[in-house]
Amino acid sequence: MFESNFRWGRETVCWQRFLFSLALIAVPAILNSCGSKTTSTTTTPTITVSCNPVDVTVLSTSQCTATVLNLSSTLVNWSVGGTGTGSISSGGLFTAPGTVPTNNVVTITATSQVQSTLTATQNLTIVQPTAIAAVTCNDPSGNPATTVVSGNTLACTATTSTGGSVPVNWSVANTNHPGATLNIGSVSAQGIYTAPLVPPPGQSVTITATSQALATQTMSISAKVVFGNAVLSGPYVFSASGRTTTKVFWARVGSFSAGGGAILNGLEDTNQGGSPNTVQTLRTFSGSYSIGPDGRGTMQFCEGTPAPASCPSGSLSATAFFSIVVVSPQQVQIIEFSKPGVSSATTTAGGEMVSQDPSVPGAGDGNLSGTYSFNFAGVSTSATEHSILGEFVANGHATISAGASSTPGEFDVDPVSGGSATTLPATTYSISANGRGTVTLNGLTFSFYPVSDNRSKFIEIDPVPPSTATSSILVGDAYKQQTSLTCGWALNDLNGLTVFETSGASSSGVIGDVGSFTASNNGTIGTLSNGSIDENNGGAVPPPQIGTLSGNYVVGTPCGRGTLSVGSHTYVFYFISASNAVLQETTAGINAHGLLVPSQGGPFADPTLTGSYAFRLGGTDAAGTTGLREDFLGQFTSSGSGTGVAGVLDLNDLGVTQTGLAIANGMYSATGGLRATMMLPVATSPSTTRNFVLYMVSPTLFYALDTDPSPADTAIGVIDNQF
Numbered sequence: 001m002f003e004s005n006f007r008w009g010r011e012t013v014c015w016q017r018f019l020f021s022l023a024l025i026a027v028p029a030i031l032n033s034c035g036s037k038t039t040s041t042t043t044t045p046t047i048t049v050s051c052n053p054v055d056v057t058v059l060s061t062s063q064c065t066a067t068v069l070n071l072s073s074t075l076v077n078w079s080v081g082g083t084g085t086g087s088i089s090s091g092g093l094f095t096a097p098g099t100v101p102t103n104n105v106v107t108i109t110a111t112s113q114v115q116s117t118l119t120a121t122q123n124l125t126i127v128q129p130t131a132i133a134a135v136t137c138n139d140p141s142g143n144p145a146t147t148v149v150s151g152n153t154l155a156c157t158a159t160t161s162t163g164g165s166v167p168v169n170w171s172v173a174n175t176n177h178p179g180a181t182l183n184i185g186s187v188s189a190q191g192i193y194t195a196p197l198v199p200p201p202g203q204s205v206t207i208t209a210t211s212q213a214l215a216t217q218t219m220s221i222s223a224k225v226v227f228g229n230a231v232l233s234g235p236y237v238f239s240a241s242g243r244t245t246t247k248v249f250w251a252r253v254g255s256f257s258a259g260g261g262a263i264l265n266g267l268e269d270t271n272q273g274g275s276p277n278t279v280q281t282l283r284t285f286s287g288s289y290s291i292g293p294d295g296r297g298t299m300q301f302c303e304g305t306p307a308p309a310s311c312p313s314g315s316l317s318a319t320a321f322f323s324i325v326v327v328s329p330q331q332v333q334i335i336e337f338s339k340p341g342v343s344s345a346t347t348t349a350g351g352e353m354v355s356q357d358p359s360v361p362g363a364g365d366g367n368l369s370g371t372y373s374f375n376f377a378g379v380s381t382s383a384t385e386h387s388i389l390g391e392f393v394a395n396g397h398a399t400i401s402a403g404a405s406s407t408p409g410e411f412d413v414d415p416v417s418g419g420s421a422t423t424l425p426a427t428t429y430s431i432s433a434n435g436r437g438t439v440t441l442n443g444l445t446f447s448f449y450p451v452s453d454n455r456s457k458f459i460e461i462d463p464v465p466p467s468t469a470t471s472s473i474l475v476g477d478a479y480k481q482q483t484s485l486t487c488g489w490a491l492n493d494l495n496g497l498t499v500f501e502t503s504g505a506s507s508s509g510v511i512g513d514v515g516s517f518t519a520s521n522n523g524t525i526g527t528l529s530n531g532s533i534d535e536n537n538g539g540a541v542p543p544p545q546i547g548t549l550s551g552n553y554v555v556g557t558p559c560g561r562g563t564l565s566v567g568s569h570t571y572v573f574y575f576i577s578a579s580n581a582v583l584q585e586t587t588a589g590i591n592a593h594g595l596l597v598p599s600q601g602g603p604f605a606d607p608t609l610t611g612s613y614a615f616r617l618g619g620t621d622a623a624g625t626t627g628l629r630e631d632f633l634g635q636f637t638s639s640g641s642g643t644g645v646a647g648v649l650d651l652n653d654l655g656v657t658q659t660g661l662a663i664a665n666g667m668y669s670a671t672g673g674l675r676a677t678m679m680l681p682v683a684t685s686p687s688t689t690r691n692f693v694l695y696m697v698s699p700t701l702f703y704a705l706d707t708d709p710s711p712a713d714t715a716i717g718v719i720d721n722q723f
Contacts, residue, residue, distance in 0.1 A: 045070040049110045049122040056086075056096045057129045057213040064092040064122060066110035071118070076110040086126070098214075100126050129213035132168065133161040135221045137193065137207065146221065148195040149228025150291070156191040158209035158219065168209040175222055176202030183723060185225070197329050199225040199723050201611055226293035229261040231329050235356040237449045239457045240334060241378065241475045242349025242618065243629040245655040248273035249379040250347050251475040253459035255356060255435060255449045256287065262310065263287030266301060267434055269447045269459050271473045273379060279463045281447060282436070285320075286311040294635045295326040295614060295722055296648065298340065314340065321345065323650040323659065325614040325633050327720040330355040333616035335631040337650065338657040345655045350618040350631035350717075357452035361435035367450040368429060368437065369396030371403050373560065373574035374411075375582035376458060376476035377504070377593045385505035386472045387414045387593040389584040391481070391560050391574050392424055392441065400427045400439070404487035405559040411442065412561075412572050414504075414584050414591045421558055421572075444472070454480040482577035487559035491521040493578045494553055494562065497599040499674060499695050501703040502571075502585050503619070503716045504592030509538030509627055510620045511592055512716035514695045514703045516599065516674050517566050519553065519579070526553040531566045532675060534693040534705055539622065539712025544693065547673060600698035604670045608699060610640030613647075617704060617717030621653050628654035630715065635722070636663055636680070643667050649682060658684060668694070678704075694719065 051064040068074040085106040112118040137154040139145040183196040211217040241251040254268025266285035284307040291297040301320040302311030323337040338345040377387040390411025393403030409424035429439035460474040515533035531549025553564035573581040579598035620627030636647025645666030668678035674696040700721035
């Protein structure tokens with residue numbers, strides 16, 4: 001029994017040993033199968049190319065990239081096969097050729113920089129760009145338009161023949177002067193054209209669409225730019241003077257804000273002659289205006305205390321009406337006029353409105369700081385022509401006190417002073433929060449409206465009782481003297497070619513002079529040479545004296561004051577800047593005032609008068625002292641050839657108004673130096689021809705004098721270039 005059991009156990013042990021031996025043999029195989037030996041992978045280098053887009057418009061680009069695997073460097077060299085098939089940069093940027101090659105498929109190749117046999121390619125198809133079939137522009141209402149007014153927009157699009165949009169770049173240029181950049185407006189990347197406030201020369205711009213795909217593919221459209229209400233914006237100061245229909249003197253000075261055809265925050269002072277005269281101060285008003293395509297327009301005030309909140313065109317509350325013409329966003333010429341649809345006005349007067357420095361409105365006595373030369377003119381209460389010329393020193397702190405000449409200022413009164421200056425007494429002034437100031441000068445009370453630190457408009461506001469015959473009604477401007485030196489004015493501050501104008505009265509009636517001279521000095525003596533004067537004295541027009549007059553001048557005391565004579569005329573002046581001064585004629589029997597200014601250009605030649613011009617003149621409509629006040633303004637265009645001058649004017653002849661009078665086939669002729677003559681046929685009823693002499697101050701400003709002996713008008717004014 002024991003043996004059998006023992007045998008079975010021995011057999012079991014042997015079997016187990018056998019199995020153990022097999023297990024030992026299998027372990028390495030199992031271990032090998034579990035990763036002790038690395039599995040082999042491919043080590044072949046590869047390269048692929050991808051370009052976007054694969055359809056490339058001529059002259060456009062496609063960015064290509066190369067992917068390199070299993071090499072020590074991923075850098076490649078790029079190439080494109082064939083000539084005329086475009087080019088590719090080292091960074092893989094492909095630029096298509098300017099024309100589609102015969103085979104419109106090009107092959108881009110990337111070659112490994114470390115294994116030149118390793119390459120890959122990508123085919124690109126070169127296609128023509130989508131053609132621009134049309135360029136159209138729409139106004140803000142969505143209607144097709146080729147005319148745009150000041151500051152307004154046109155939305156322009158470039159389209160295919162099927163109406164699809166073409167990606168383009170936009171540009172704008174002056175149609176008649178492609179290189180000129182002034183007043184052409186701007187166009188956005190989206191094709192929105194914004195017109196300038198003032199039209200460009202020739203009044204036309206060219207808006208061009210250039211294909212983004214092919215720069216040689218363009219299409220253009222022309223747009224006419226005209227004036228509109230947006231040309232006026234912001235604060236303005238204005239003045240006007242003239243006569244009522246009863247022939248008494250009338251003046252107004254004030255300020256307002258303009259924008260979008262509306263006038264807000266109006267404030268003015270008015271002074272009307274009579275017995276007694278009528279002074280209205282701090283008069284509030286609202287208003288409106290409308291500017292036509294040529295810059296001519298209308299303006300109206302609704303005056304009252306308080307003024308209406310608004311005063312739209314045709315308002316029954318309107319109390320004052322004007323005809324206006326825009327020179328620029330900074331300057332507008334104005335005349336008093338009749339209300340729409342009516343041909344009679346209560347007042348005949350002319351003046352201007354000028355853009356006010358936006359920093360001026362608000363209390364600030366510093367808006368009057370420095371030495372100012374002033375020129376105030378009007379009448380005494382006996383209706384005698386009257387003017388005061390001089391200077392005062394404001395310290396910016398509400399006081400007019402001693403300046404460089406140890407006095408608060410000086411003035412000359414015409415026709416009283418007899419050629420000598422009178423000292424101004426010290427005084428005070430104030431400027432209120434509404435921007436209006438008040439001051440008393442030599443016993444006369446004025447309100448004034450600062451245009452800027454350099455200029456203010458003044459009006460006398462003294463109420464005059466019937467028994468006072470020595471008081472006056474005066475209106476005018478004060479200009480800051482432009483010198484940093486203490487009493488720095490000397491002989492050489494009047495130098496070179498100078499132009500002047502004066503207007504006023506003589507025993508024969510209204511008188512106007514325009515002229516020029518050349519000033520020079522040797523340090524001790526000032527001389528005038530090559531002097532010219534044209535005159536209209538109460539309708540009498542003596543032969544002009546052209547280039548034959550001589551004279552002299554003195555710059556002395558008080559500081560800033562000088563005297564001059566040219567021919568038989570004598571004057572006193574106060575400097576504003578070099579060769580720029582307020583001017584008063586002191587010739588016996590003449591009471592006149594004006595300006596002398598340096599010439600900036602010349603001589604006058606036919607091409608000098610090229611473009612569009614605004615003008616305003618005032619005076620009388622008949623000879624002698626019986627003439628009635630007239631004011632007229634308008635606009636004309638000139639091609640620079642001396643002929644074909646055409647335009648329109650509005651006329652107020654002592655309250656009888658005519659608007660839209662056509663000027664056709666006008667002519668002008670240069671006569672030498674700064675002088676020219678002009679003839680304008682005007683379609684009045686009956687038709688008349690206006691004859692003028694012009695003196696060129698600059699290519700943008702001309703002094704003009706009516707020289708008609710029959711009918712014997714006497715009018716003087718300015719012609720300003722618009723564009």
